[in-house]
Amino acid sequence: MSAEGPTPETPIDEGAGAAAEPVPVPLLELRDGLPGVVDTEAALAECCAAIAAGTGPVAIDAERASGYRYSNRAYLIQLRRAGATTYLIDPIAFDSLQPLQDAIGDAEWILHAATQDLPCLAEVGLHPAALFDTELAGRLLGYPRVGLATLVETILGAGMKKEHSAVDWSTRPLPAPWLEYAALDVEVLLELREHLVAQLEAAGKTEWARQEFEHLRGFEPGVRAEAWRRTSGLHRVRGRRGLGAVKALWEVRDELARQRDVTPGRILPDAAIVVAASALPQDRGALLSLRGFHGRGAERYANRWVSALREVAALPEEDLPARAPRTDGPPVPRAWAEKDPVAARRLSRARTTTSARAEELELPVENLLTPDSLRRLLWTPPRTREPEALAAAVAEQLAGYGARPWQIELATPLLVEAIIRADIEPEPGAEDAEDAEDAGDAAAGDTDGPDGTAED
Template identity: 70%
Template structure:
């Protein structure tokens, strides 16, 4: 209720839509299951339910090195909501058995599938509400955004970044976690109807099937993602960033703490730029700080000494190693015909995306486009070229519906660019 003493009585035009009501639990908060007896009851209830199962997992991103799940939430029609503490169990095999043959509903499945797979939980069928939202052309596909837009309710998200490894878990956090699966069943029903209305059901089924066995690809030279790396000059300083990053990663793994809590990226960059030669100089380096700066000073100095002794050929170069094509901005200079192929393809794919109400990156993965157009198939006979393009995209992992839409456009882009005379770049002075 509004306090009348604080009300502003100045007449204003009410043009803003009313705020959607905040979602609250429909049922009492269930207990967290951490015993074999409790897990057996959950498995029995889930097996007795019907229809797809909403599943979510909470990790301690930003707090822990690992990506393990610290809470698993389930909801199925006829079996209510269940909260399971996976840390309390050596195995969740009984739950895996209870889930066998069901369709899982997840939001942003690539975030949760790896940590669920670590628990032995893998879907036989899948529906990803975030991906469905992308295929339907929604500009905002976060769970809270879709719930408000399609279900007309607000979903509080203030506990999304908390430390889920905390024990015991506070009640407000558990209520937040339970709400995430309460809404998934209803949201799926709405999105299923919309996919059918837009003729995208088969597309979605292909996408969901491709996601079932998802596992993250290890990053090559992950140290190059150090924030502030662009400030570092010289190969030896780059080598220092690599060495300090690797030591920090090792410590973080040992302690199961997120690396930034050991030493921030800014401290790595400061030390790599200064290249101190002894412990005191390291600790006096401006910008070298963090919880582990002094505690692990001997390990930081050991890494820096090793870098100082490396031969020049063993130091990293500025450009990362890679097997893919160069960055698009360099194509015009390196291969003008390839640049023209890419330009024509991008324009055609953009129009196709608009026509079907899709983000262009969901029409076809940009990396697939670049790899194909930098080194296209050799043949220029149209039918053979189209078949070769289709085969290449299939090898990259493009789905059937994507290839059906894009192969004609990409084939035309290749043929058109190769038949057009492209002016050579001006010779250097």
């Protein structure tokens, strides 16, 4: 890859005009035919022997039933290794996959978007000794789109069908077209890794990637505090009692979904929760007359919904949730100009310089330094302003937030400059700082308060 950034490795017809039809990309096909599903102890032993005898890293992927099941468990695990074929393992059929963990040993895993699959793989006893994430490598290399199909088309010049990405993988037996889709996902990872390794080396980003992958290896999904605040449409609910109703209905729905192992939205959609929280009906008839309360889940559990709403209606005001969620972090950025104008100047200057530096390095700015780390440090920076001592303190603070050494090395000089200059040189138009911060939030994709996004 050149210093100017990643380019497709497929040939380009330079003589073609702007109106020329795009050259169709050949679709990937399975090299070894469709493998059978490994769902017996004998088949698992054969798979493990082949994987153990193979060489090099192991491509691995997992399919879950997001949108259908409450749990995040793996319903299919795919593997491929040089010297072995592709294997499709049904983890539901086994009490333990320890033989597979032993067969892989300390070989490197290749995954795409590792944070999606590592938790469900750990749940069945599979843990990487080392890993390579093709999606994260693509981000570090500055690819604007890093989905697996896009990277495969851009780098390998082949297309992937993705029509089965959102199917119910808890279905048994799994249809052959779904299995072919799943097998192709790992078939490309070995070759894709080779190209990305070469590009990282050419770009001088190999060490960055190594640190990122090592950090990923210890990834554990956090539990979101007050997860009910993710309810889509929450911003339309007025008053603390309305918020309390959303919280109560969300918690009842979550309990039912966990018991039945179905995605919560299949019991009651977010839109219905918001409608009920706004109307606050106190009896079954009034509830079932509302928009969204006509499905099986709404009617089947109507008494539970009404009971929850009645409990909220009886709560004293001080026991109801407030609009702003509880947090140990700094205030929302749009409030900084009023609460601490110097901090607002620090943030504005740092956003500008880190964005420019990330662009120079062909990185998404959030990969240079997470927005949360940036805000936390600039709201409560070290007290010293002596440049060397400040740099050391900034580096220590960033490390405490989980920043990797390569990020600390690149970001620290920018943050030190922002801290010092904001203290001694107010920016022009500082009286408009709040408007500038709001514009900066929008440009950086930051949102404050309830985000109104749908559940994953």
